[in-house]
């Protein structure tokens with residue numbers, strides 16, 4: 001069931017996720033479409049999230065947006081979810097929710113400053129943007145980065161501060177899958193007045209799933225759900241984004257992840273296991289559920305296929 | 307030819323050579339054909355896309371280099387050549403087969419002792435000198451099926467020659483049937499595949515009996531998977547099959563001849579966990595076209611698709627893209643079926659074509675099963691039940 005509506009205010013609304021920023025011309029959502037989208041969300045009981053471009057919106061737009069409870073996602077330090085192009089000073093980010101879009105290489109060279117932020121921010125979300133195809137050396141680099149960050153997270157926890165970093169602590173805190181769920185729990189209204197599973201699908205003009213007049217009508221909507229994802233439903237990398245857009249691009253199907261997505265998520269999962277182990281081995285107890293070690297990095301091996 | 311029966315209880319359609327333990331590799335050698343069959347699913351046939359030997363050689367080199375890879379680790383291999391009409395490219399095929407044999411030997415590949423070359427032909431060129439020379443050279447490693455739809459009337463209804471705008475429709479029956487005795491002398495167990503579309507239903511009974519009369523013992527028939535069925539077609543099919551059942555049983559033809567419409571295993575419910583396999587081997591098979599692109603089966607190449615883009619899973623230079631193969635490996639019956647199909651009381655034997663599923667799906671997915679065939683399957687099940695009830699009664703009361 002759909003619970004969230006993301007409204008893209010412009011084609012150049014900043015990416016908060018795996019898809020790249022759009023580099024084309026501005027295309028502001030028509031005011032009437034914005035208003036209709038807000039009314040649609042109210043009638044369908046959907047939580048609203050607005051995705052902002054880098055320029056100042058006209059006053060009438062701000063007025064329309066501020067008439068309803070919502071979350072702002074923008075590359076602006078006042079937003080509810082701040083998209084960060086570079087690492088800001090930790091002191092300026094107290095209790096903020098931050099999004100960093102990193103390549104594997106960029107993450108490796110930002111580890112220290114990222115760990116600083118974990119002391120002050122409410123939540124840090126790291127999105128790996130070059131998820132596939134990934135070489136073995138990138139996997140290794142990511143694994144090493146995760147290990148270093150996991151060490152810092154462990155120290156913070158032992159010192160009494162429990163940080164939130166999606167790629168390491170989400171798996172520890174979750175007891176079931178908590179994926180992006182685009183097309184299932186969440187849809188996007190684009191400036192063209194159509195619904196898409198997420199902004200990435202709008203940019204490619206693939207998989208439009210309805211419009212404001214007819215509502216959300218996704219063909220084969222079940223394929224966006226976990227029970228129809230044959231590999232993911234067997235998996236316990238609960239923190240995985242399970243990015244349906246990447247799935248579609250890499251494998252041709254929204255319900256089938258690439259090998260790379262699975263390996264990356266399992267490297268994260270395994271690093272989470274290490275955090276719990278390190279804390280326990282140092283004589284501290286942390287009231288979390290244990291996570292089993294696995295022999296695989298890609299859960300397709302749990303299926304009886306070659 | 308007289309119909310004769312032997313003493314066996316009943317004949318069954320044999321499983322394919324090394325079924326389940328062979329990798330199927332298909333070369334789409336040409337997209338051309340002498341015929342323009344009305345039910346042909348190949349929407350993009352043309353005379354220009356012919357495979358070059360270089361492409362075939364590179365594909366072979368790649369495939370043989372993957373001997374230990376799980377995607378290729380099968381006991382045996384079937385090298386399948388299709389078109390259009392494959393025998394239009396007999397020179398190329400001969401050269402490819404020679405190359406494959408030499409390479410299997412040179413590499414000491416485990417397939418050297420376990421390979422087949424397989425063809426499905428319209429039969430028109432079957433007796434030509436070049437085709438015959440090829441057959442004699444490779445006889446021990448060949449399977450060839452000739453497609454003949456039944457009586458002249460039924461066959462010529464669909465299997466007609468290509469023609470210019472003002473040319474008269476011209477069926478191919480006479481040119482095919484004359485080659486059947488030669489084919490059966492070389493492949494005594496040769497079977498034929500018959501495809502039924504809406505207009506063919508009234509001819510089913512006489513066509514199957516006609517094929518038996520030609521000496522073909524195994525007739526595999528299926529209704530096309532496309533959404534072509536009209537109101538009342540299911541009743542017509544049931545009636546035809548019951549008449550066919552009566553004739554087969556009254557004349558005890560079941561002892562010596564088989565028709566795939568009648569099978570003991572169809573028409574039962576299927577367990578969602580234990581009977582959950584995909585119908586076909588798409589993804590475990592590999593098809594290669596003239597451009598050197600790889601497909602999970604030929605039905606995913608562009609010339610087979612009406613509505614969707616081709617599903618390319620690699621090519622001869624970069625090899626297989628494993629991410630593109632993953633959806634095919636994961637396909638199960640229940641993941642692509644609606645609840646109605648999962649809970650169906652007569653689900654077993656209800657077939658689907660993965661390519662047609664994809665082509666007719668409401669979105670770009672292989673996970674939506676086309677059910678255009680539903681009422682035809684149910685009609686077949688009713689006739690099939692009738693057939694076995696009559697047959698068991700007859701055999702038990704002798």
Ligand code: SF4
Pocket residue numbers: 017018019180181182197198199200241242243244245246
């Ligand atoms: S599908 Fe989800 S995870 Fe993927 S880019 Fe879209 S919002 Fe992000």
Ligand code: SF4
Pocket residue numbers: 231232233235236237240241242243257258261262263265266299
């Ligand atoms: S790790 Fe792979 S199988 Fe597990 S949820 Fe993520 S994408 Fe799905």
